[in-house]
Amino acid sequence: MATVRRNTLVVDFSVLPVKPNAADIEKFLRNNLEIEMASIKNLQCHTIRNCTFIEMRDIVAAERVASMHHLKHSMAAGGKNFNIPVYVEDAATNVRIHDLPPGMSNEVVAEHMKAYGKIKSVARELWKKFFIGIPNGVRVVRIELDKHIPSFIRIQGQLTAVSYKSQIPTCRKCGRTAHPKQKCSAAAAQQKKREEETMELPNVASVQQKQEATNSIHSVADNPEPNVTIDISTEQVAERSNKRQQRSNSHPVSSCEFNPPPQKNQP
Numbered sequence: 599m600a601t602v603r604r605n606t607l608v609v610d611f612s613v614l615p616v617k618p619n620a621a622d623i624e625k626f627l628r629n630n631l632e633i634e635m636a637s638i639k640n641l642q643c644h645t646i647r648n649c650t651f652i653e654m655r656d657i658v659a660a661e662r663v664a665s666m667h668h669l670k671h672s673m674a675a676g677g678k679n680f681n682i683p684v685y686v687e688d689a690a691t692n693v694r695i696h697d698l699p700p701g702m703s704n705e706v707v708a709e710h711m712k713a714y715g716k717i718k719s720v721a722r723e724l725w726k727k728f729f730i731g732i733p734n735g736v737r738v739v740r741i742e743l744d745k746h747i748p749s750f751i752r753i754q755g756q757l758t759a760v761s762y763k764s765q766i767p768t769c770r771k772c773g774r775t776a777h778p779k780q781k782c783s784a785a786a787a788q789q790k791k792r793e794e795e796t797m798e799l800p801n802v803a804s805v806q807q808k809q810e811a812t813n814s815i816h817s818v819a820d821n822p823e824p825n826v827t828i829d830i831s832t833e834q835v836a837e838r839s840n841k842r843q844q845r846s847n848s849h850p851v852s853s854c855e856f857n858p859p860p861q862k863n864q865p
């Protein structure tokens with residue numbers, strides 16, 4: 599239990615195209631969040647997540663700051679303003695919903711997603727490396743998950759890919775656990791056979807069988823089919839397709855039109 603973060607406020611700078619320096623972070627905390635330094639036990643800039651973790655004296659103080667300041671203040675980068683998420687580090691997961699039309703409100707998204715758990719917030723994600731500051735269409739839902747969300751769902755008739763950390767990828771067609779290099783019908787038959795075998799062996803052997811079945815399911819989940827979107831940013835997709843285009847395109851002028859700036863940003 600000693601490794602768990604307690605009473606911790608997360609100021610999430612990962613929405614920015616660049617990492618802010620300590621001076622920028624201090625200015626943001628002082629001017630916008632108005633946190634009393636005396637109420638802070640520990641302040642840590644997490645290098646991997648590009649977040650600032652602020653451990654406060656008690657959870658009430660942390661929740662008060664989060665409720666007052668979540669997405670209320672912006673930080674400028676690349677000539678654009680980015681609203682900074684501020685939330686308490688808890689059991690909530692950031693779920694990214696990729697393909698909804700921009701005209702669909704966040705309230706509609708929240709109403710649909712509450713079937714999967716308790717909604718904390720819904721926000722529109724912005725482009726970071728390319729088209730800086732323009733909404734990229736992705737909705738980020740902070741949610742305490744009660745159950746897993748399939749890789750593809752429909753909201754008001756609109757099919758969309760969904761991704762989050764520790765997601766169990768599912769097949770777009772049949773909704774079963776993803777089955778790479780296997781047709782839906784074959785996957786269904788295999789699952790049915792597994793279930794029948796498990797029911798027929800009510801002894802030690804059945805335990806082994808069950809274990810094998812579980813292992814097999816896990817190995818499928820570890821190898822999602824190619825069209826399943828794992829938690830990958832829109833920009834990574836753009837960058838990859840751009841690189842593919844550069845490789846395949848022998849005409850230097852047209853490939854330059856989409857050349858990314860030579861910068862090393864975070865993923």
Ligand SMILES: [Zn+2]
Nearest residue numbers: 769771772782
């Ligand atoms: Zn399938």
